[in-house]
Amino acid sequence: MAIELRLFAHLPDISRSRQRRAHVPYEEGLTVRDLLETEGIAGEDLAIMVNGMHSSVDVPLNDGDSVFLLPAIAGGSSPKQ
């Protein structure tokens, strides 16, 4: 298993992997912040979705999670659940 990572809009152009979809090996304690730093986009204004729900950078990921990174142009705040 691994983390499925998807980058939207212009993010592939400014990321290290230059990929729209990637599979990142899972490690204990991995967070979205780690993925952002690996991709070199930690300073970007992004929205984050994990498994189809709004999330944040420091939530620990689980093996098999799907992470969407969406640039701020997409807009949107996290609705209260």
Place this chain on the structure above:
Amino acid sequence: MAGGYMGRSLMVDLSSGKVEEFCPEEKLLRDFIGGYGVGVRLLYQWQKPGTDPLGTDNIIGFATGPLTGSPALVGSRYTVVAKSPLTGAWGDANSGGSFGPRLKFAGFDAAYFRGISEKPVYLLLDAGKAELKDASELWGTDAVETEDRLKTEYGKGAEVACIGPAGERASLISAIINNHGRAAARCGLGAVMGSKRLKAVVARGNMEVPVADKARASEIRAKYRKDMSGHLFDSFSKLGTCGSVAANAMRGDSPIKNWSGVGIRDFPEAEAISDVSVIKYQLKKYACYRCPIACGGLMEVPGGPYAVKTGAKKPEYETLASLGSLCLNHNVESIIKMNDMCSRYGFDTISAGVTIAFAMECYEKGLITSKDTDGLELTWGNDAAMVALLGKMGRGEGFGAVLADGVKAASQRIGKGSEQYAMHSQGQELAMHDPRLLPSYGTTYQAGAAPGRHTDGGGYLQENYHGVRGLEVPAHDPHDYRGKAPIHRTMASFNHVINSAGVCLFSTMTMNANSVPEFLGAVTGWDYNLDSVIEAGDKIATMRVAYNARDGHNVAHWKLPRRALVGPSEGPLAGVEVDNETQVREYMELMGWDYRTGKPTRERLLQYGLEDVAADLWP
């Protein structure tokens, strides 16, 4: 006369053929800026309550702002104003390209029309002269060909705003088209032109827009040109608005499956109609007048069932969402084709997509069958059926005629409880942003004088978390529905001035807000700062509400469909329930609009120097 204004406007009586010149007084220009700001003040004075939007007494105006065609960055816009036949309330629609600046270079700030012509006509504005011309041979011609034929006659430097066959038939979702696909699309104002037999306005000339302080204006342009940067600028410049289609579908900003779906579950194919999937059909970029962003594009689909000629305009986000995500259509070539069809027929792509999505849901629910749809199987995502149906709407034939006046009229014609699937506010189809994710869209969709729009501004600019640089508003949880009114007021009123000044909305996303008062000051010679700009926006917003209130409209009663406010059972919007009543009520109270009657209060009207309006509304 202050800089930025040509000092000449026209009133054309199409019934008599008489063309009269006038110049609004300086105070009116200073208070209401231009565009729909000046337009709503004038139409309020000129029209009586109860005016039939498609009758002889409706007045339609093509109005620029002081920054249109000026040295200001992104000063490319003009606004069409009239009472809307789609909503029965105030109507305006805004477009870029190069028609607005050329209207100024032809020597005029605005051209208004009343009456109904006996035969089809167009108005030629040519270097300070105005003449009504016979358009009989153009009647029936699509909007792209109409522009080409008029440019053949008057030269490439001429610019044309015109209607296509949809407007000629007074379709309530018809648009006014310039530059082959830039559209003053909302509020059904193409139908007002059609009802008057006004086919086009042609502008030609190279007259200079006066600028109060040219050196200062150049200096500001250079300063803010350097300021135009960051990921939003880069994204708009590289991709245009199509860059956000897939992301918005995933996170819940784009409505899916007629607002009943969840993007990640129902439309996983969204990337097929987004960013690079669209750009691969782009032959070259297209920019409005002197715009460094150049978000537009010229497209080609060389072959296949959805072939379009070279030069068709790139579909915008709103179009890709309404004719794509909303209908579960992931065939991008079909959307490029339908975008071009809408440019030619002269349809609002948002309204067309929302109406088709409504028909698809009616088909799914069994309220209509293929016997009703001329044999078309309106299943979700059936791109071939969508293209065929749009063609029928454009020609006004068969089932297309049922849909050609938008979703409210279609639901009334179909009946059978279909109104619950008709996604509109006061008759206008909702734009492609979801209040359940960005709740302040709910305020704008309901309380905007021209409802259902995504371009009227409001708190969603902050909720969209990029905000507007230089426009300081307090942080606020978007889903805490109390206490948001000051944020909404600041951003909506600022937005009204941008629209009225003739500047593109993308200025808010790529430049510091102070660019607006600085450009206004240098161009007009009047003093502006952010506070005075927002106060001017307050007056414009209030005048639009007063126009509606005199006709008996109260926005407190313009309720949004439940689906736009209550989240589905799963997905990123699950559990959301937007308290739009609180958002709207608090905004109205802050603006001085009486929640019970919908009227601006007497005190607020007098504060703005609108004594005549106060006397009308509070006799």
